[in-house]
Amino acid sequence: MLGKLEEEKAAVQCKLKWKDEQFRHLEEALKKVQDDFRAAKKEWGSDRSTLVDRIDTLEADLDSKIRVAEDFRSRLDMCSQALAHEEGRRKRVETEMSELRHMYGNVISEYQGAKSMVESLSSKTDGDIAYLRSSLAEKATMLKEIEYSKARIEQENEDLRSKLKEYQEAQIGGADAVVSLKSLREKFRALEQTHRSCTEKLRGKEEEWRLQMTKLVNDLDGCLSQLESKDILIVQLQNELLGSHRSLELQTVDNWEALIILTVVQTKFYESCSFVDTAKLNMQHHCEEIEKEISSAKKQLEEQSCIIAQSQAEQKQQSGVITKLHARIEELEHMEQEHKKMQRQLDAYKEMRDNMLRDAHCLKDETSKKESTLQVKLREALSALDEANCALADRKRELSQLEISLHHQKEAIEHLEKLKVDMEAEAKSYMCDNRILKRDLDTALTAKVEAEELLRQEKMQLTCALDEAKYTLSERNSELTQFEINLEKVKVDMGTELKTCMDENCVLKRDLGVALIAKMEAEECHTKEKEEFCGIIKEKGMMIDKLQQYVAVLEEENMVKKLDLGSLIKMECDKSIREVKNWYSEIVEISDKKLLELEERLRFAEQKFSCREQEIMNMFDQEESDWYTLIAEKEIAISDIQQTVESVQLDIKHLLEAAAAKVAEVQLEVNQLYGFAETLNSLNIIQEHDTVFKDMLIAECERELDSLQVNLVQEKHQSRNLKNLIEQLEAQTASEMSEKAEEHLEVTNKLKSLEGRNETLDEHLRELKSRTTDMSKAVLQERNQLVNELTGLTNTIGEVIYGGESMMSNLRRIMQKVNEEPCNDRLTSEKTNGRSSSPLIRHKSGHVLDRRSPLKENNY
Secondary structure (H helix, E strand, O other): HHHHHHHHHHHHHHHHHHHHHHHHHHHHHHHHHHHHHHHHHHHHHHHHHHHHHHHHHHHHHHHHHHHHHHHHEEEHHHHHHHHHHHHHHHHHHHHHHHHHHHHHHHHHHHHHHHHHHHHHHHHHHHHHHHHHHHHHHHHHHHHHHHHHHHHHHHHHHHHHHHHHHHHHHHHHHOOHHHHHHHHHHHHHHHHHHHHHHHHHHHHHHHHHHHHHHHHHHHHHHHHHHHHHHHHHHHHHHHHHHHHHHHHHHHHHHHHHHHHHHHHHHHHHHHHHHHHHHHHHHHHHHHHHHHHHHHHHHHHHHHHHHHHHHHHHHHHHHHHHHHHHOOOOOOHHHHHHHHHHHHHHHHHHHHHHOOOOOOHHHHHHHHHHHHHHHHHHHHHHHHHHHHHHHHHHHHHHHHHHHHHHHHHHHHHHHHHHHHHHHHHHHHHHHHHHHHHHHHHHHHHHHHHHHHHHHHHHHHHHHHHHHHHHHHHHHHHHHHHHHHHHHHHHHHHHHHHHHHHHHHHHHHHHHHHHHHHHHHHHHHHHHHHHHHHHHHHHHHHHHHHHHHHHHHHHHHHOOOOOOOHHHHHHHHHHHHHHHHHHHHHHHHHHHHHHHHHHHHHHHHHHHHHHHHHHHHHHHHHHHHHHHHHHHHHHHHHHHHHHHHHHHHHOOOOOOOHHHHHHHHHHHHHHHHHHHHHHHHHHHHOOOOOHHHHHHHHHHHHHHHHHHHHHHHHHHHHHHHHHHHHHHHHHHHHHHHHHHHHHHHHHHHHHHHHHHHHHHHHHHHHHHHHHHHHHHHHHHHHHHHHHHHHHHHHHHHHHHHHHHHHHHHHHHHHHHHHHHHHHHHHHHHHHHHHHHOOOOHHHHHHOOOOOHHHOOOOOHHHO
């Protein structure tokens, strides 16, 4: 039994040894698997870090591109705002032009009304004049008849008186003439009766003539008052014409400025469009790069999925190994159970045969120790298996999480592709809108060019109409001149007063022109003379300085010997300088006196002219104030319309800006979600509640996008309504502009009527120009006299300069004599002094000879 037991024990020990070796191999395999897993984990961590870095770089690039896109959008907004501003300004200009057209139409209508009134008045005056002429002719014939009858009656009275005298003489002679006396008395009575009837008729006719004369005087007064009122109207229309001309010039300038600004804005818009196109191309390239990177990431994910599949295959292999290990462990457990049975049998045998197994106690101890060691090893193997199972479970969980993350990444990529497609569609829509805006701008420019051409044609037509009106006005003026010739007797006083005023104005203007011309010429001559005199004085001062230097040198060299000569030279130089200064001071005083006289004349003329100008300007200020009040009222109405239009445009802009801001917010939220998803993918914080949270966020974002799309649709509808309102307002403004164009036409008609008055003023200006030419001739004569005086002065100055040159020649001669005298003195001193003083004398002479004279040509 013991032998069997020992054999069994040896077999069990062999089995245990074999199992120990298998367990060691399994431990080594587990270590290798763990090392491979750790290496794979490290590689996966490095790949993960590289992917995170790439994702960060891509996010940075996307942020930069988004910023660039936002900058482009802001620039486009600025360009659109500038275009809107320019369109508003263009509309304002168009409104002003339509107003001017309306005003022009009103002026033309007023001109036509005034023309018809003038024609009717002229026809009436012609009829009145013809009637008056006929009545005057009739009355002249009546007067001639009455004078003839009066002369005949006076002759009869004289005959009767002569007969009475003869009768008285004959009565003294006798009484035979009683019968003749009676006949004569009867004749005398009849003549008295006829004389009385004639006187009564003459009185009645004189009364009629007086009444007619009073009527004619009243008619003439009415005609004169009408003429004065028409003159006042003509003056007012002239002022209105000048104001309209100024306004037209200002409007032309504004139109040119608007055209320039439009060209600049168009260039900027085209530049921005080109810049946007380049940016879109860059975005496309960037999107292609992102797609490539996404494809590369997909490839990497596929590689990782392949790696995961390989790891799964390895896990399957490991699971097979683990199953084998489980089978082996079960076999070991079965062996353990058998061993327990054997132990039980051994215990029974021990209990039964304790005494027999005392010798085998040591063996039992050893076997117990081995059993304990085997149990410990089994426990360790079980714990390792449990750890391996836990690691496998963790790896399975990680693989499931990776699969879930891949699924979410795929969904996010699909969502991003959808967003990309939507953005491309929006970009296409924006491009279409930009093209539509460009077309609108081109159409607006063409319409503006056509409007300018129409305006030019209308201006040509208006100029032709003005020429025709001028011709008709000239004809009417000729007729009025004939009528004025008939009424010169009444207008003599007014004409004389006007002529005196005009003559005074002309004289004042001539005096002013002549005085201004004389003042300018005198100032120029005075400045020239002053400059010449200053130059001459500077030259003389230079000469005097040189002479003073020369005198100082002479004084230093000949202080002991030639004091008399230096004093004489100084005296002569001082005298010449004083004479020249006195001469120049006299010339300057004379010129200053002449200038003062001219300035006094100019002041007097300017005072007269300013007084006259003030009187005239006070007359025109009232008329200008009325016109400006009308213009101010119209401008207020225009400004109200413009404010309404601008308010509507601002509302549209605010709505568009709000829509763009909402779209930008949605895009930012999408980008944030994209970044959040990428960060989640990069950090691998993939858990079940996170996925649910992402799904919730995506659902909320999609809801917000849907709501924003609905809001965009509503805002588009509102923008369409606002566009309709703007079109209605534009139609209203167009109607108002047409009305203002009619007013403008009326104003132009008034201006045409005023141009006739301008022609008369041109004739007066011609007369004034002729008078100014006469005054200029007189001024030229005075100028020639002044030139002759100046030539005399220059001659005197030349004589003085010649005298100065003669003085210089005399001084040179004196200096030569002075130089010769010290040379002779030195020669005598050399002979007398001898060798001891010779070097000093030579040094002195050399010094004197080397010194150049101050009056040589080198000094000049």
